[in-house]
Amino acid sequence: MTPEDWIAHDPDPVTAAELAALDHDELAARFVQPLRFGTAGLRGPVRGGPDAMNLAVVSRASWALGRVLTDRHLGGSTVVVGRDARHGSAQFAAAAAEILAAQGFSVITWEQPVPTPVVAFAVRHTGAAAGVQITASHNPRTDNGYKVYLDGGLQIISPTDREIEEAMAGAPPADQIARLPVQPADTALMDAYVARAATLRRTAGGKTRVALTAMHGVGGELAVRALHAAGFDDVHTVTSQFDPDPDFPTVSFPNPEEPGAADALLELAGRVDADIAIALDPDADRCAVGIPTVDGWRMLSGDETGWLLGDYILSILPPGQAAVSLVASSVVSSQLLGAIAAHHGARHVETLTGFKWLARADSDLPGRHLVYAYEEAIGHCIDPAAVRDKDGISAAILACDLVTQLGVQGDSIPVALDRLALRHGVHTTAAVSRRATDNGEAAAMLTRLRTEPPPELAGFALTATAHADAVFLRGGDGQTSVRVVVRPSGTEPKVKCYIEVGQAVSTDLAAARTRAAAVQEQLVESVRTW
DSSP: OOOHHHHHHHHHHHHHHHHSSSSSHHHHHSSSSOOOOTBBEEEBSSSSTTBBBBBHHHHHHHHHHHHHHHHHOOTTEEEEEOOOOOTHHHHHHHHHHHHHHTTTOOOEEEOOOOOOOHHHHHHHHHHHHHEEEEEETTTTTTTTEEEETTTTTEEETTTTTHHHHHHHTOOGGGGSSOOOOOOOOSHHHHHHHHHHHHOOOOOSSOOOOEEETTSSOOOHHHHHHHHHEEEOOOOOOOGGTTSTTTTTTSSSSSOOTTTTHHHHHHHHHHTOOOOOEEEEOOTTTTTEEEEEEEEEEOOOOOOHHHHHHHHHHTTTTTTTTTGGGGEEETTTTHHHHHHHHHHOOOOOEEEESSSHHHHHTTTOOOOOEEEEEETTTTTTEOOTTTTSSOOOHHHHHHHHHHHHHHHHHHHHHHHHHHHHHHOOOEEEEEEEEEOOOSSSHHHHHHHHHHHOOOEEEEEEEEEEEEETTTEEEEEOOEEEEEEEEEEEEESSSSEEEEEEEEESSSSSSHHHHHHHHHHOOOOOHTTOOO
């Protein structure tokens, strides 16, 4: 389709006018490469053209999804459509729901925005053929996205993503795609989600005070409901960040991992003397945890939370269940979960990056069932039987439950981390991003590491291997291990380097941590020079 044809058939007069006002070179650039499915669906800036998120692209994607489902003999089945509160989300979700309805599907959608894990839950709970969530998660405020679930609430993988893209290429002009109004659903599925999430609390007794921020996203109200339903009724929220706001006015980047993003949360936690601080990302599928220490409040890393929740879930399995259970983490996450699983007699699987792979970790292992999965970017799949994706709200409930149990025992999160370090050795992790001018420069950096890896890091000789799109550098001796995983970003022209140091512990835990921190600092400095 030529730019002129696209503009003529753009159903949104705002983006049509935007495109018409561009000069020739700017307009041509919008048509070089259409938006494609990446790690978590279609995702891009909200603006006109086939390389971005707009009504025309969403309309064609929804028509294409309906065509793929129909070709798989799923015509007339149920599809769930949800949205966050970003710019354009309401318009995009309405288009997706009405286009799928016009193709004969029974569509469940809501008038209000909903957290992403609710859509994943609803697909699985209702037996729907597919789900669509309009969200860009923790991306910048200028972005939006289109996330697709199939197969019991699993994110799509190839060849499904390529099939939808191929169907999009042959879709009718966007303004000629039929739409049929859809009556919004009631809150029954959200109520069912809350009821299920509340069952994740195991500890009886104990009082836990919770500080929570929704980061201007859509998870605040439902998270508070779920926490109350689980018996955590002492919940304090960051008022300035509680209501959905697509401009994210109090944070420069709406990601709990970003420096400064959790400052308001930690200030509240200290002021109310909370036992735990919870930060949800804007679509509530990720959860960051803050804890009080002798030196003040700090946020745990995604790996630290992953170790703690993985160990907790495996420790409370019924007798005999560990032998048939499986936990999973991604290749860029810490390897400590593997040792934790072995300690409990369970199996650990390492997958490619992204929950579309983590949620399938048990698919080729008959007799094993997934009980937990995480990735270092604060994503946790706590209840795979109900939600086969990362779920920040259920992770918050389980984290609060763990803090409650530790409190009943007279322990704390720092003590629990010490126990894991004494049992399995100290593990430290860090991430370094190397920005590139374009994807070509990022690819060249990876090629150089594959063909000419550095001979050593932090004084340790290295071995280099490559798998999929990542390069793995490993080294160490009997006391210290080093690991660096390098892979391209799925959304930006940059290379990400994930660093892990393992340090054996004899009796002096503090000395082991000091040694690990020194080695990690050397690795970080070396990686920045590549």
